[in-house]
Amino acid sequence: MTLAADPRAVFTHVQPAPKLRRQLTNEPIKSVSSGTLLISTITLLALLALWFVATQLGWASPLFLPSPAEVLTQFHAVAIDGYADGTLIQHTLASLGRILVALAIGVVLGVPLGLLMGLNRWIRGTLSVPIGLYWGLPPLAYLPLLIIWLGIGESSKIVLLSLSTFAPICFSAQAGVRSVPAERINAALSLGATRLRLFTNIILPSALPEILTGLRIAVAAGLSCLVAAELIAARSGLGYMIMSAANFLSTDVVFVGLILIAILAFLFAIGMRWLERKLVPWKGKI
Amino acid sequence: MLQIRDASVTFPASDGSAVHALDHVSLDIAPDSIVVAVGASGCGKSTLLNAIAGFLPLTEGSIMLDGEEIDRPGGDRGVVFQKDTLLPWASVVDNVALGLKFAGVAKTARRERARELLDLVGLADFADKPPYELSGGMRQRVGLARALATDPKILLMDEPFGALDSLTRETMQQLLASIWARTGKQILFITHSIEEALTLGTTVVVMSPRPGRIVARFEAGFVREFAETGDIGPILSDPNFIQLREEIRALIHRPAGKGTLQ
Numbered sequence: 001m002t003l004a005a006d007p008r009a010v011f012t013h014v015q016p017a018p019k020l021r022r023q024l025t026n027e028p029i030k031s032v033s034s035g036t037l038l039i040s041t042i043t044l045l046a047l048l049a050l051w052f053v054a055t056q057l058g059w060a061s062p063l064f065l066p067s068p069a070e071v072l073t074q075f076h077a078v079a080i081d082g083y084a085d086g087t088l089i090q091h092t093l094a095s096l097g098r099i100l101v102a103l104a105i106g107v108v109l110g111v112p113l114g115l116l117m118g119l120n121r122w123i124r125g126t127l128s129v130p131i132g133l134y135w136g137l138p139p140l141a142y143l144p145l146l147i148i149w150l151g152i153g154e155s156s157k158i159v160l161l162s163l164s165t166f167a168p169i170c171f172s173a174q175a176g177v178r179s180v181p182a183e184r185i186n187a188a189l190s191l192g193a194t195r196l197r198l199f200t201n202i203i204l205p206s207a208l209p210e211i212l213t214g215l216r217i218a219v220a221a222g223l224s225c226l227v228a229a230e231l232i233a234a235r236s237g238l239g240y241m242i243m244s245a246a247n248f249l250s251t252d253v254v255f256v257g258l259i260l261i262a263i264l265a266f267l268f269a270i271g272m273r274w275l276e277r278k279l280v281p282w283k284g285k286i
Numbered sequence: 287m288l289q290i291r292d293a294s295v296t297f298p299a300s301d302g303s304a305v306h307a308l309d310h311v312s313l314d315i316a317p318d319s320i321v322v323a324v325g326a327s328g329c330g331k332s333t334l335l336n337a338i339a340g341f342l343p344l345t346e347g348s349i350m351l352d353g354e355e356i357d358r359p360g361g362d363r364g365v366v367f368q369k370d371t372l373l374p375w376a377s378v379v380d381n382v383a384l385g386l387k388f389a390g391v392a393k394t395a396r397r398e399r400a401r402e403l404l405d406l407v408g409l410a411d412f413a414d415k416p417p418y419e420l421s422g423g424m425r426q427r428v429g430l431a432r433a434l435a436t437d438p439k440i441l442l443m444d445e446p447f448g449a450l451d452s453l454t455r456e457t458m459q460q461l462l463a464s465i466w467a468r469t470g471k472q473i474l475f476i477t478h479s480i481e482e483a484l485t486l487g488t489t490v491v492v493m494s495p496r497p498g499r500i501v502a503r504f505e506a507g508f509v510r511e512f513a514e515t516g517d518i519g520p521i522l523s524d525p526n527f528i529q530l531r532e533e534i535r536a537l538i539h540r541p542a543g544k545g546t547l548q
Contacts, residue, residue: 186341187371191385191436192361201387205375282374285418 066252071259074252083253084244086236092260094236099222101158106165106218111211114170118177118207119199127170135167139225140232147233157229164225165218172214176207209283212276219268227261238264288315288338288440288472292347295333295498307333309497310347315440320466320473320509322487323500324480326538330498331476335444338474339365351439361385364433368445370425372417378428379404379413385436396435403431407461423454427461434465441473448477459485460516467513480534484527485512492537502537504530 048068054060055067062070079088086094117124134142143160150156180203188202230239238257245253276283295308308330315321323331336342338349340359349356351363364385372381379400380387386396404410407427409420417425426446433441443462447455463486466473477483483490486509492502508521521527 181369181371183367183369183371184373186339186359187365187367188384188388189341189359190339190361190363190365190442191432192388194388197388201384202373205373280375282416282418285374285416 063249063251066255070252071255074250075256075259078241078253078256083250084241086241088241088256088260091236091238091241091257092264095226095230095238095261096264098154098157098161098237099219099226102161102165102222102226103215103218105158105162106169106222107215109162110166110169110214110218111173114173114211114214115177115204115207117170118174119203124174131167131170134163135171139164139221140228143229143232152233157226157234160229161222161225164221168217168221169211169214172210172217173207176210176214177203179210180206209276209280212272212280215275216272219272220265223261223265223268287317287352288474289350290314290334290338290347291350293334293337293344293349294346295330295337295342296345306497308337308344309499311498311500312347313491313500315472315474317472318470319488320475320486321489321491322475322477322483323491323493324477324483324534324538325493326478326495328498329493329495331493332444333498334493335365335442335474335476338440339363339442361389361436362439364436364438364441366426366429366433366441366443366446368448370417370422370429372425372428372432374416374418376417377414378409378417378420381417381428382431382435384432389436400431400435403435404428406434406465407431421454423450423458426450426458430462430465434469434471439472441471443473443475445476445478447482448479455482456518459518460512462486463509463513464516466509480531480538481522483534484508484530485518485521490530490534492534494538494540502534504534506530 051065052068055062055065059065066074075088077083082088082090084091113123113127117127139160143156146156146160150159184202184206185198188198193201226237227239227242230237231243234240238261242254242257245251245257290311290313293308293311294306297305297307299305311330311334313321313334323334325331333342337344338356340356340363343357356363372378373384376384379397382400382403383391383396386399391399401410401413404413407430409424409427409431412420412424417428420428429446447458450458459482462473462475465471475483475486477486484506487504487506488509490504490506491500492504493499494501508524508527512518512521
């Protein structure tokens with residue numbers, strides 16, 4: 001009857017409008033994103049070329065700016081023979097291990113506490129004070145205190161990094177809970193959701209995009225704290241390697257360390273984007 | 287049977303005075319009827335629906351559904367919202383099956399039922415798509431299917447077609463009329479469109495703001511014809527329709543505070 005015919009009538013008559021709109025909005029975005037990729041690649045190559053030319057023409061002393069070839073040679077040497085009590089792989093793994101442990105602690109503590117803060121006024125009121133207080137401090141300002149309390153070993157660094165990853169994850173989980181649209185909650189309640197179902201089926205997935213945004217901030221905060229902490233107090237890690245090299249004015253090794261950290265940060269960014277595509281493909285769609 | 291008795295909802299306004307969003311409203315919604323509440327913004331029609339849905343506590347009075355007092359949201363009242371409230375992470379079929387999931391129905395059974403409902407609203411081919419790939423009208427169909435899936439006693443629809451373009455809107459009205467004719471579900475429908483109210487309602491209640499009250503009540507039968515023919519044209523030009531439309535228009539546009547009919 002009417003039912004069978006009507007939907008088709010809608011599709012033929014009304015569909016072109018949304019389709020057209022989608023085309024209009026999609027195409028520019030697509031061209032913009034592929035366009036920036038090309039521009040970015042060209043910029044990167046141009047910077048490398050500039051670096052090469054600058055050292056080739058002797059614009060700066062090799063002490064300040066080593067040539068790409070020197071850095072590459074050092075890269076090889078440090079990778080095989082090591083520098084500052086460890087090979088490149090060992091230093092990288094030491095740094096990577098610290099940040100991954102700190103991220104894990106940040107997620108394991110930050111997500112549940114943040115969710116609780118989002119759900120309960122008392123918990124939010126109580127916890128937001130200490131977290132807000134320490135999150136406002138530059139982490140390196142309280143690193144000396146952590147060293148006094150926990151010594152110069154791994155624990156002070158892990159605690160410092162965990163503190164820097166915990167806060168953004170915790171705050172974003174809280175914000176995620178509080179940003180769930182009221183209509184979505186009402187809709188679930190009118191479909192017979194219990195409190196537990198409401199939390200697991202509605203609130204948690206709704207908060208996930210925000211939590212991942214918090215994780216992204218945590219990665220950035222963790223990386224900057226990591227290297228800084230290793231510069232000040234460590235016996236391994238990329239920051240330690242850079243500091244040791246700087247003490248001997250081995251600028252080429254400093255460059256090796258910096259490039260590796262940049263690659264690490266880049267890989268983290270790619271990983272986060274992959275995680276977002278996997279876990280929240282709907283982000284920004286509704 | 288839904289019975290609303292002397293229902294009042296009062297909010298505190300920002301200046302400390304009380305806002306009577308709903309003022310001693312009494313209304314019955316019988317099985318097999320579509321009651322449409324129509325009125326200008328702020329007349330309390332959405333407040334009424336939210337109170338029935340259990341989203342909003344009454345300050346005074348009571349609402350009973352089949353003899354049971356309503357004091358919280360529940361699966362016995364299906365709600366279709368104006369804004370799309372589908373879950374973006376779930377496929378269309380799983381969105382429709384959400385209420386059945388909450389009721390503890392097994393996955394295959396609830397998906398089967400959800401597919402039947404998607405067929406009913408003409409979206410069988412879109413079952414496995416994510417909701418954000420659907421147009422606004424299609425999403426509202428999914429919302430309707432979702433509300434129907436748990437077979438609620440009453441369907442509460444809060445300006446569900448208000449955000450749609452006029453062509454889609456007309457098709458959705460046809461769809462609703464034919465679903466109603468087929469299932470005999472009791473429906474409370476909120477709208478600010480007088481024509482929509484008369485097209486869809488077996489009963490049209492006109493509400494006026496400050497305080498939110500029912501000022502008039504009309505019986506209308508156009509929805510039966512509409513469900514049968516699926517053609518809105520003859521109804522819109524029906525002299526009875528036009529007369530009722532003008533009466534309601536006069537009521538809605540009457541200056542506030544000039545007394546009430548009941």
